[in-house]
Amino acid sequence: MTASYETITTRLDGRVLYATFNAPPINLIGPEVVRDLVALLEELSRPDSARVVVFDSGDEDFFLPHVDMTQVPQYTTEAAKAGGPGDASLGMLFRKLSQIPAVTIVKLRGRAHGAGSEFALACDMRFASRENAVLGQPEVGIGAPPGAGGVQHLSRLLGRGRALEAILTSADFDAELAERYGWINRALPDAELDDFVATTAQRIAHFPHDALIAAKAAVNAITLPEPAAVRADSALFQELVRSDSVKQRAGELFARGFQTRGPVELDLGDALGDLKAAD
Amino acid sequence: MTASYETITTRLDGRVLYATFNAPPINLIGPEVVRDLVALLEELSRPDSARVVVFDSGDEDFFLPHVDMTQVPQYTTEAAKAGGPGDASLGMLFRKLSQIPAVTIVKLRGRAHGAGSEFALACDMRFASRENAVLGQPEVGIGAPPGAGGVQHLSRLLGRGRALEAILTSADFDAELAERYGWINRALPDAELDDFVATTAQRIAHFPHDALIAAKAAVNAITLPEPAAVRADSALFQELVRSDSVKQRAGELFARGFQTRGPVELDLGDALGDLKAAD
Amino acid sequence: MTASYETITTRLDGRVLYATFNAPPINLIGPEVVRDLVALLEELSRPDSARVVVFDSGDEDFFLPHVDMTQVPQYTTEAAKAGGPGDASLGMLFRKLSQIPAVTIVKLRGRAHGAGSEFALACDMRFASRENAVLGQPEVGIGAPPGAGGVQHLSRLLGRGRALEAILTSADFDAELAERYGWINRALPDAELDDFVATTAQRIAHFPHDALIAAKAAVNAITLPEPAAVRADSALFQELVRSDSVKQRAGELFARGFQTRGPVELDLGDALGDLKAAD
Numbered sequence: 131m132t133a134s135y136e137t138i139t140t141r142l143d144g145r146v147l148y149a150t151f152n153a154p155p156i157n158l159i160g161p162e163v164v165r166d167l168v169a170l171l172e173e174l175s176r177p178d179s180a181r182v183v184v185f186d187s188g189d190e191d192f193f194l195p196h197v198d199m200t201q202v203p204q205y206t207t208e209a210a211k212a213g214g215p216g217d218a219s220l221g222m223l224f225r226k227l228s229q230i231p232a233v234t235i236v237k238l239r240g241r242a243h244g245a246g247s248e249f250a251l252a253c254d255m256r257f258a259s260r261e262n263a264v265l266g267q268p269e270v271g272i273g274a275p276p277g278a279g280g281v282q283h284l285s286r287l288l289g290r291g292r293a294l295e296a297i298l299t300s301a302d303f304d305a306e307l308a309e310r311y312g313w314i315n316r317a318l319p320d321a322e323l324d325d326f327v328a329t330t331a332q333r334i335a336h337f338p339h340d341a342l343i344a345a346k347a348a349v350n351a352i353t354l355p356e357p358a359a360v361r362a363d364s365a366l367f368q369e370l371v372r373s374d375s376v377k378q379r380a381g382e383l384f385a386r387g388f389q390t391r392g393p394v395e396l397d398l399g400d401a402l403g404d405l406k407a408a409d
Numbered sequence: 410m411t412a413s414y415e416t417i418t419t420r421l422d423g424r425v426l427y428a429t430f431n432a433p434p435i436n437l438i439g440p441e442v443v444r445d446l447v448a449l450l451e452e453l454s455r456p457d458s459a460r461v462v463v464f465d466s467g468d469e470d471f472f473l474p475h476v477d478m479t480q481v482p483q484y485t486t487e488a489a490k491a492g493g494p495g496d497a498s499l500g501m502l503f504r505k506l507s508q509i510p511a512v513t514i515v516k517l518r519g520r521a522h523g524a525g526s527e528f529a530l531a532c533d534m535r536f537a538s539r540e541n542a543v544l545g546q547p548e549v550g551i552g553a554p555p556g557a558g559g560v561q562h563l564s565r566l567l568g569r570g571r572a573l574e575a576i577l578t579s580a581d582f583d584a585e586l587a588e589r590y591g592w593i594n595r596a597l598p599d600a601e602l603d604d605f606v607a608t609t610a611q612r613i614a615h616f617p618h619d620a621l622i623a624a625k626a627a628v629n630a631i632t633l634p635e636p637a638a639v640r641a642d643s644a645l646f647q648e649l650v651r652s653d654s655v656k657q658r659a660g661e662l663f664a665r666g667f668q669t670r671g672p673v674e675l676d677l678g679d680a681l682g683d684l685k686a687a688d
Numbered sequence: 689m690t691a692s693y694e695t696i697t698t699r700l701d702g703r704v705l706y707a708t709f710n711a712p713p714i715n716l717i718g719p720e721v722v723r724d725l726v727a728l729l730e731e732l733s734r735p736d737s738a739r740v741v742v743f744d745s746g747d748e749d750f751f752l753p754h755v756d757m758t759q760v761p762q763y764t765t766e767a768a769k770a771g772g773p774g775d776a777s778l779g780m781l782f783r784k785l786s787q788i789p790a791v792t793i794v795k796l797r798g799r800a801h802g803a804g805s806e807f808a809l810a811c812d813m814r815f816a817s818r819e820n821a822v823l824g825q826p827e828v829g830i831g832a833p834p835g836a837g838g839v840q841h842l843s844r845l846l847g848r849g850r851a852l853e854a855i856l857t858s859a860d861f862d863a864e865l866a867e868r869y870g871w872i873n874r875a876l877p878d879a880e881l882d883d884f885v886a887t888t889a890q891r892i893a894h895f896p897h898d899a900l901i902a903a904k905a906a907v908n909a910i911t912l913p914e915p916a917a918v919r920a921d922s923a924l925f926q927e928l929v930r931s932d933s934v935k936q937r938a939g940e941l942f943a944r945g946f947q948t949r950g951p952v953e954l955d956l957g958d959a960l961g962d963l964k965a966a967d
Contacts, residue, residue: 145686233577254573273896275903282910287568289845290911291873294812297903298791298892315570334577336686338552338654344645345554345576352561352638353569359910366902375896407703407894424965512856533852566847594849613856615965617831617933623924624833624855631840631917632848 147180194246271300271402277367302399473525550579550681556646581678752804829858829960835925860957
């Protein structure tokens with residue numbers, strides 16, 4: 131049995147929960163998706179919940195493109211419902227995601243930009259379609275640093291030089307390059323991806339629960355950022371996202387079709403390079 | 410001149426000591442191997458000892474498969490002889506290994522599972538046969554997290570996502586994938602491995618001793634885990650290894666030929682996937 | 689407008705400054721190069737300076753080979769002019785370089801040994817010619833650990849095993865292996881390198897300045913070593929570089945053509961392996 135969500139379709143297969151994002155038109159991370167994530171994390175924190183969760187998307191072009199830039203206060207309010215006072219941020223919600231007892235696996239097809247990439251980075255493992263997966267942190271190109279864990283995770287996974295490249299260029303990374311840099315675990319041929327992830331998920335789900343929980347907690351103790359760092363990144367994003375630069379550049383993107391299915395979202399890295407030079 | 414050991418064959422070539430594990434039937438890490446390692450570390454801590462040590466195996470199928478699960482208290486007692494009070498653990502013995510002045514190189518052919526992988530991770534460099542090397546941390550599949558440094562080293566070397574994959578899936582990694590993830594320095598064609606390692610070892614051994622010692626200590630200061638973390642991992646392993654899950658799953662493995670030369674040990678990753686689902 | 693330097697040729701292209709090392713005969717890092725770097729860092733710290741700097745070399749064989757071993761006190765005195773009391777070291781100068789608001793990109797052709805590699809590691813990104821780039825830390829082979837950030841950066845970027853290999857073997861790494869280990873961001877075909885770097889630099893330079901500065905600072909907060917560690921590495925280098933081992937080995941190298949254009953500098957890794965065994 132699994133709860134029902136507006137933007138996430140769930141299917142339980144034994145001890146594995148398949149959670150598929152379905153938030154038309156393009157799976158933007160707005161208040162509805164965040165509300166459903168908060169509820170799903172609560173479901174997954176119950177003692178008898180699924181042991182492994184596989185996240186994928188019902189839209190072959192978009193895993194999670196990024197946050198809905200028109201609803202930053204609204205989704206932040208939803209994110210706050212997952213935590214205590216002072217934790218009103220997507221970054222702290224994703225940090226909680228990293229800490230749930232269930233093992234989380236991203237099966238990546240389509241685009242994971244901005245907070246979509248940061249959601250994937252907060253999960254435990256990321257396997258991507260070699261032919262059809264794109265990751266990117268477009269925030270700096272718009273005018274703010276990544277605010278929901280991207281700086282923290284990419285600095286640790288990619289090292290200083292490659293993290294700076296990914297974040298400061300705001301460029302799109304295909305699956306092959308993302309694998310080479312360590313952004314994802316592996317790029318797999320699209321035709322093999324479903325079987326590989328299903329087999330991996332079932333395998334883990336059959337292992338002793340206490341060992342899974344203890345091992346994940348031990349790795350987290352070494353690899354997760356401190357809450358203070360996550361909160362600082364979030365505060366900086368919240369401040370700069372209200373700047374004139376962001377208003378101007380987001381406005382230019384919206385005039386070209388931002389947040390709709392079309393060339394700007396399909397090639398977001400290129401679109402950022404085409405914007406007028408900032409002051 | 411080098412001391413004599415029951416389970417380790419040593420040969421001194423100038424300033425390079427070749428130390429070959431020979432503990433039939435399959436090089437299990439039991440009290441004898443641990444006792445010999447303690448003595449070898451003591452030999453290598455003397456002022457005029459070898460400058461470089463190359464570890465390999467006399468058994469082409471098994472480098473060090475894992476600990477002898479029937480003798481956990483016994484090998485732990487032997488490991489305690491290397492350290493002060495409170496350091497009765499393989500993890501702390503391996504941490505000492507990481508800190509000896511001699512440079513340690515693993516020439517890997519065959520299987521390095523569990524504490525065998527953790528031994529290799531505690532050495533300074535790891536070069537593996539592309540055709541004939543397997544690494545894995547089977548602990549979670551049996552029912553406990555890795556307890557002798559695997560969590561610490563893999564989290565740092567592979568990053569959060571790949572470390573969680575390696576540890577939570579308990580899967581076998583061939584040399585190519587282990588290289589790609591950073592578990593080993595390099596995978597080399599088997600025909601080139603001996604020459605490459607011998608040349609590397611001689612080269613290092615001819616360099617000024619003070620510089621080698623100072624540089625290794627400087628890298629260690631950045632990369633080695635704190636003793637408290639190693640002790641905590643060991644305590645958790647010691648606790649969970651006595652659980653009913655481990656008794657049940659180890660029992661099922663023993664019934665199929667665990668700890669003998671045969672399909673279970675040769676394909677340990679697959680064998681774990683074939684066990685009955687844990688509660 | 690850009691200032692004028694003796695050993696660095698600069699060219700401003702919009703918001704991108706191209707800075708080309710030209711210090712014949714082979715771009716050794718001596719007092720002149722360090723004095724010019726100190727002045728360039730000061731220029732780049734002004735509010736209206738270039739947003740991105742691309743460093744390359746006018747000598748196709750040598751990016752920056754290493755420090756001038758005959759002028760250690762002299763270049764150290766020049767480096768001290770960039771900082772406060774107690775910061776008389778190349779390591780602290782390079783740490784300042786990592787922290788300037790401008791984004792720094794290395795376009796690597798030729799050799800980057802010792803402090804040349806450490807300069808590249810202190811920059812924000814490193815793109816290298818696949819056919820014509822070599823990196824190495826020859827210090828241990830001469831008799832001292834790397835003293836200007838190499839230990840810090842390589843330990844974090846490559847992980848313990850590969851950092852120990854690079855530092856303890858003092859071997860030359862070609863671009864392909866350097867990419868595989870994470871020493872550089874990417875190795876690119878030589879024919880594509882100029883366009884790739886120019887496009888990347890212009891792209892970054894057009895993005896909002898506040899976001900670039902904030903994102904770089906956030907990554908630095910996670911990835912840069914503490915000043916105390918940099919100062920300790922520098923002190924150790926300064927001590928060991930005066931040892932009898934270094935005098936003897938550097939003397940042997942000088943007798944063979946060290947610090948001139950010739951086989952010793954072109955194949956420095958091999959030359960170190962050919963030296964007489966140290967005591």
